[in-house]
Amino acid sequence: MSGGPTFADRRRLLQLETLYDLALALYGGRSEQDLLEELVGRVCLVLDPSVAVAVTRDASAGSRASAVVGWPGPEPTGTELLSDPLWRDLLAQGGPLARRDGALAGLRFGEAIAVPLAYRGVFLGYLALLDKEDRAHAGSEFSAEDRRFLESVAALAGVALDGARQIESLEVQRERLAEENKVLRGQLAAEVGGRRIVAHAPSMRRVLDLVERVAPRGVSVLLRGESGTGKELIAKLLHHLSGRGGPLVAINCAALPESLLESELFGIEGGVATGVSARRGKFELASGGTLFLDEIGDMPPVLQAKLLRALQEREVVRVGGEEPLSVDVRVIAATHHDLERLVADGRFREDLYYRVRGVELELPPLRERREDVPHLVRHFVEEFCRRESIRPPQVAKDALALLLEYDYPGNVRELQNLIEGAVSLSEGAVDAALLRPLMGPGAAASGAAGPEALDLAAVERRHIQRVLQLVQGNKSAAARLLGLDRRTLLRRGF
């Protein structure tokens, strides 16, 4: 007798190695499908069946994954394998089974051995082998040892399947939580100081997304967009999300004459002129917070130079003062102007342009995001009615249609004024007939008015007259509803 390993020894060794490899392979965090394929492949190497199948079911008893090796002709589906009586018998038995002269999913066999794939008493599926292939020393039947091996493999596979399912359900949970988190953060971002920011249009969602990302950074932000598109609102949101403890201080660079603007921005020392007492400027007031430079495109050139210096040096010198005071402000600027044009025309300093344009956010005009209109309408109706403690009126379909097709030269601000005017005048409902006279000439022309609507000037006059009628001749109120300056109204002879 030779002292070398016998065939039986080699087989046992192969079985152990297979179990070991399988244990490693099954814990690789793969999909259930991969797992079954690995399982069937390894088992075939050791036990030499003509056909091997593995199948699993999901919680609702449907088929989840299956792997088939050696099947002659078209392979059975997982559902077919699970509807075979073998599965029912395995469940009833709760353990391995051996069968002779039967069929599995329509395939005849001489011998079959099968084991349930289970973990902690939960049956996940089964593994079945049909007809041992004839091999020189192996005999042509599955041995008791083969069956034991199959059981060991099934036990390992049960643990691995359970692990794979837990990982998968954790992954699903993780995705759901991430989604929830995103929604919550979106809601957070879309609310500032109790005011909701309506943003359904993709272009606005993008703006909010950028706002969230740049808010915590100290970078200067330039907000661009037509008047009424929400620049100031976004500035507030940026500050709100910045985490800066100091205040948000706003200054409108277009509203003040040069000398006043300078002392407003940088402060003034006492005694510069008779009766002037020392005052801190917006820069100092905004220290630790955010300075919002609205309409920066309208800043006089002399002040542009001083502003640039303040931004670069992070210090200001009060009017009439000498000592620079260091300031820590985050600057947000806004303009409706085409700044590049102003730079090209020499009306805006190029160096300042680059200094304030750390990140640029463009607010699209309302006519380019009409999908926001219905949401804004609802928002403004609710907000106004809450503020005024009145019952919100119905907004009729024809009113909404009119609102949707209008171009809003004054953007969201115009829509807000329009809604507030309409709600004020409404008696339970806002319809097109009520709205049309309140809207700019664009609406009257695009509405289903007669051919006379083509004469814009006439339409405009008639429109203004209607509004005046509605507000009983109060020109300030009419101007407000029209989104016009009162003087413009007077200039046009009303």
Ligand SMILES: Nc1ncnc2c1ncn2[C@@H]1O[C@H](COP(=O)(O)OP(=O)(O)O)[C@@H](O)[C@H]1O
């Ligand atoms: N997306 C929005 N959701 C809700 N209200 C908005 C939105 N955009 C603008 N508004 C409102 O419209 C009005 C004009 O916005 P504002 O920020 O002052 O515009 P801008 O500074 O661009 O002229 C404000 O009352 C603002 O609250």
Ligand SMILES: [Mg+2]
């Ligand atoms: Mg503004």
